[in-house]
Amino acid sequence: MTLLLxxxxxxxxxxxxxxxxxVRAHLGILLAVxxxxxxxAWALWFVAAPPLGDLLALDLPGxxxxxxxxxxxxxxxxxxxxYVLHATHDPKAAPRIFVPCLLWFLAAMTLVTTSQHLxxxxxxxxxxxxxxAPLIYFYRRKAALExxxxxxxxxxxxxxLALLGTFFLxxxxxxxxxxxxxxxxxxxxxxxxxxxxxxxxxAFIMALIGYGTKMGLAPMHTWLPDTxxxxxxxxxxxxxxxxxxxxxxxxxxxxxxVLAAGDAEFAKTLFLVFGFASIGIAAAFMVGQRDYKRLFAxxxxxxxxxxxxxxxxxxxxxxxxxxxxxxxxxxKGALFLLAGNVxxxxxxxxxxxxxxxxxxxxFTGVLLTAGFLAIGGAPPFGPFMxxxxxxxxxxxxxxxxxxxxxxxxLAIAFLGMANVLLPMLQGEAPADSPPSHExxxxxxxxxxxxxxVLILGVYIPQPLSDVLHQTAELFGGAxx
Amino acid sequence: MANQADxxxxxxxxxxxxxxxxxxxxxxxxASAVQGxxxxxxxxxxxxxxxxxxxxxxxxxxxxxxxxxxxxxPWLLMRALHKVAIYREVEPFVSQHISLLLGxxxxxxxxxxxxxxxxxxxxxxxxxxxxSLATVLIGFLIIVTRKKxxxxxxxxxxxxxxxxxxxxxLAREMPVVVEFGILLDVLVGxxxxxxVIYQISAAFDHMDADVLSELKD
Numbered sequence: 071m072t073l074l075l076x077x078x079x080x081x082x083x084x085x086x087x088x089x090x091x092x093v094r095a096h097l098g099i100l101l102a103v104x105x106x107x108x109x110x111a112w113a114l115w116f117v118a119a120p121p122l123g124d125l126l127a128l129d130l131p132g133x134x135x136x137x138x139x140x141x142x143x144x145x146x147x148x149x150x151x152x153y154v155l156h157a158t159h160d161p162k163a164a165p166r167i168f169v170p171c172l173l174w175f176l177a178a179m180t181l182v183t184t185s186q187h188l189x190x191x192x193x194x195x196x197x198x199x200x201x202x203a204p205l206i207y208f209y210r211r212k213a214a215l216e217x218x219x220x221x222x223x224x225x226x227x228x229x230x231l232a233l234l235g236t237f238f239l240x241x242x243x244x245x246x247x248x249x250x251x252x253x254x255x256x257x258x259x260x261x262x263x264x265x266x267x268x269x270x271x272x273a274f275i276m277a278l279i280g281y282g283t284k285m286g287l288a289p290m291h292t293w294l295p296d297t298x299x300x301x302x303x304x305x306x307x308x309x310x311x312x313x314x315x316x317x318x319x320x321x322x323x324x325x326x327x328v329l330a331a332g333d334a335e336f337a338k339t340l341f342l343v344f345g346f347a348s349i350g351i352a353a354a355f356m357v358g359q360r361d362y363k364r365l366f367a368x369x370x371x372x373x374x375x376x377x378x379x380x381x382x383x384x385x386x387x388x389x390x391x392x393x394x395x396x397x398x399x400x401x402k403g404a405l406f407l408l409a410g411n412v413x414x415x416x417x418x419x420x421x422x423x424x425x426x427x428x429x430x431x432x433f434t435g436v437l438l439t440a441g442f443l444a445i446g447g448a449p450p451f452g453p454f455m456x457x458x459x460x461x462x463x464x465x466x467x468x469x470x471x472x473x474x475x476x477x478x479x480l481a482i483a484f485l486g487m488a489n490v491l492l493p494m495l496q497g498e499a500p501a502d503s504p505p506s507h508e509x510x511x512x513x514x515x516x517x518x519x520x521x522x523v524l525i526l527g528v529y530i531p532q533p534l535s536d537v538l539h540q541t542a543e544l545f546g547g548a549x550x
Numbered sequence: 551m552a553n554q555a556d557x558x559x560x561x562x563x564x565x566x567x568x569x570x571x572x573x574x575x576x577x578x579x580x581a582s583a584v585q586g587x588x589x590x591x592x593x594x595x596x597x598x599x600x601x602x603x604x605x606x607x608x609x610x611x612x613x614x615x616x617x618x619x620x621x622x623x624p625w626l627l628m629r630a631l632h633k634v635a636i637y638r639e640v641e642p643f644v645s646q647h648i649s650l651l652l653g654x655x656x657x658x659x660x661x662x663x664x665x666x667x668x669x670x671x672x673x674x675x676x677x678x679x680x681x682s683l684a685t686v687l688i689g690f691l692i693i694v695t696r697k698k699x700x701x702x703x704x705x706x707x708x709x710x711x712x713x714x715x716x717x718x719x720l721a722r723e724m725p726v727v728v729e730f731g732i733l734l735d736v737l738v739g740x741x742x743x744x745x746v747i748y749q750i751s752a753a754f755d756h757m758d759a760d761v762l763s764e765l766k767d
Contacts, residue, residue, distance in 0.1 A: 125725070125727070125728075187725075187728065189724060189728040189731070189732065190728055190731065192732070193728070193731040193732060193734075193735055196735040196739070197735060197738075199739075200735070200738050200739055200742050203742055203746070204742070204745075207746070207749070210749075212753050212754065212764065213764050213765060215746065215749055215750050215753055215754075215762075216762040216763075216764055216765055217765060218746055219699070219746055219750065219759070219762055220762065220765075222739075222742065222743060222746060223693065223702060223706070226706055226739060227690070227693060227706065227709065230686075230706070230709050230710060230713060233710075233713050233717075233732070234686065234713045234716065237713065237716045237717050237719075237720055238716075240717075240719075240720040240724075241670060241671070241719060241720065244670070244671045244719070244720065244722075245671030252724075252725075253720075253724070253728075266668050268667060268668050269667070269668065272667075295765075295767070296765040299765065300765070355767055359767070360767075364767065
C-alpha cells in the first residue's frame with residue numbers, strides 16, 4: 071500500500087494544485103509533496119514496504135533509482151520557487167500548468183521505479199512522456215512547440231516499440247512452466263532459462279531501441295538536444311537527471327531476464343555498440359556547439375553512452391556504471407539549474423552572447439566551473455572515479471582497444487565542452503548589462519549537488535557502496 | 551473460432567492499406583475507427599471457446615477497446631480536424647502510389663519474417679504475428695511519409711493497434727488492470743497530441759510537420 075501511495079500522492083497533489091488559481095498555493099503543494107516523497111523514499115531503506123500483488127514491489131535497483139529521482143526532485147522543487155514566481159511576470163509563460171505536470175511527472179517516474187511488472191513499467195514510462203510534454207511548452211514560443219512535437223512523436227514511437235518488446239517477452243515465456251505465465255519480473259527471472267530464445271532476443275532488441283530512445287542513446291537521441299534547448303531549466307534538470315535513468319532501468323530489467331537466460335554475450339555486444347555510438351556522436355556534436363543548453367543535452371547523451379558501455383563491459387565496470395548513474399544525475403541536475411541562472415541573467419542560450427559569468431554572477435560562475443570540471447571527468451570529482459573504474463575494468467579485461475577509444479572520446483567531449491564554457495565563464499561582461507541578483511534558492515540546490523559530487527569523488531559511504539555493488543551484481547557485475 | 555479471427559485479421563490489413571492509399575485525412579481517421587471496431591471484435595473471436603472467466607476478461611477488454619479506439623479517440627481526432635480545418639494530405643513526402651507500393655513490400659516483409667519466427671504457443675491463429683508486424687510497420691510508414699500532424703497521430707494509432715493485436719496472444723497472461731492502463735495511456739497520448747496540434751495550428755497558421763525545422767545544430 072505504501073508503494074501505491076508513493077505514486078498516488080504526487081498524482082493527487084497535481085490534481086489538487088489544479089484547483090488553486092494562486093501560483094503560491096501550487097508551490098506550497100509542490101514543496102509538501104516532494105518532501106513527503108523524499109522522506110518516504112528515504113525511510114523505505116530502513117523499513118521494507120510490502121509488495122502490492124505482483125504489480126508493485128521495491129527491489130534494490132528500483133529503490134536506488136527512486137532515491138536518485140526523489141532527491142533530485144526535492145532539489146528542483148526548491149529551485150522552482152523563485153523560478154516560477156519570476157515566470158509569472160513573463161506573459162509568454164504558463165506558470166499554472168507547471169506544478170501539476172511536474173507532480174504527475176514525479177508520479178510516473180515513481181511508478182516506473184516501483185513496478186515489478188514489465189507492462190506496468192511500460193505504462194509508467196509512457197506516462198512520463200505525456201506528463202512532461204506540456205512542461206517543455208512552458209514558454210509559449212514556436213520553437214518550444216516544435217520541440218514538444220518532436221519529443222512526443224519520437225518518444226511515443228520509441229516507447230511503442232518497447233511495448234512490442236514487452237509482448238515479445240511475454241511470448242518467450244508463454245507455455246513455459248505450469249499455469250499461466252506473467253510479465254512479473256520474479257516469474258520472468260525464474261523461467262528465463264526455459265524461454266524461447268528467438269523471442270527473448272527480439273524482445274531485448276526492441277526494448278533496447280524503444281527505451282533507448284527515451285534514454286537518449288544514439289542514434290535515437292535526436293529529441294534530446296531540441297527538447298533541452300527549449301524546456302525550462304528545472305524541467306531539463308529532471309529530464310536529464312531523473313528521467314533518463316528511469317528509461318535506463320527499463321532496458322536493465324530486460325537485461326536481467328537475458329542474463330538469467332544465460333544469453334548475456336549478445337546483449338553486452340549491443341550495449342557496447344550503442345554506448346560507443348552515443349559517446350562518439352555526442353562528442354562530435356559538442357565540439358563547436360553554439361547553444362550551451364544543447365551542449366549539456368549532448369553531454370547527457372555522452373553519459374548515457376558511458377552507462378551503456380559500463381554495463382556492456384560487465385565485471386567491475388557494471389559497478390562503475392551504477393556509480394556513474396548517481397554521479398551523472400547529481401552533476402547534470404546542478405548544471406541545468408545553473409544554466410537556468412545564466413539564461414535568466416543573459417536572456418539567451420547562445421554561448422557566444424554570454425561572456426563574463428564569473429564576474430556578473432559570481433556564485434553561479436564558480437558552481438558552473440565546478441560542475442563542468444565534474445561532468446568532464448576531472449579529478450577529484452565523482453564522475454572521474456566512476457569513469458576510471460570503467461576504464462580500468464576495460465584494460466584488465468584485455469579490451470585495450472575499447473579502453474583507449476573510451477578515453478579518447480571522453481577527452482574530445484571534455485575539450486569540446488571546455489571550448490564552449492570557458493569563454494562564457496571568463497571575459498568581460500557587456501558594459502551596459504545591469505547588475506544581476508542571484509536568489510539564494512536558485513543557488514542552494516546546485517551548491518548541495520556539487521558538494522555531493524565532490525564528496526563522492528573522494529569517499530563513497532559504505533552503505534551506498536554496498537547498495538551499488540549489490541545492484542551491479544544483479545546486472546551481471548562482479549567485484550573487481 | 552480461428553476462421554472468424556483470421557477474417558478479422560485480414561480486414562485489418564485491408565484497412566491498413568486503405569490508410570496508405572487515401573489522401574483525405576477524415577477518411578484516415580474514420581478508417582482508424584473501423585480498425586478500433588475490428589480490434590474490439592478480436593478478443594471475442596479468439597476466446598469463443600474459452601472458460602467463463604476468460605470470456606469475461608475478453609468482454610471487458612473488448613468493451614474498453616470499443617469505447618476508446620472505435621469511438622472516443624476518433625471523435626477527438628475529428629474534433630481536432632474540424633478545429634484546424636485541414637482536410638487533405640497535399641504533397642506528402644512520398645506520393646500515394648509509392649507509399650502503397652511500400653506498404654505492399656512491408657506486408658511481404660512481415661509475412662516473410664514471421665515465417666522465420668518460432669510459432670506462438672497455444673492455438674493463436676497463424677495470421678496473428680504477420681498481421682501485427684505488418685500493421686506496426688505500416689503505422690511507422692504513415693508517420694514518416696506524411697506531413698500533416700493529424701495523419702502522423704493516426705499513424706501512431708495504427709502502430710499501437712498492431713502491437714495490441716500482438717498482445718492478444720498474451721491475453722491470458724495480462725491482468726485487466728494492465729491492459730486498461732495501456733489503453734488509457736494511448737487515450738491520454740492522443741489527447742496531448744491533439745492539444746499540441748491545436749497550439750501549432752494557432753501559432754503557425756498551418757500544421758505541416760516539415761515547418762518544424764527551426765531547431766538544429
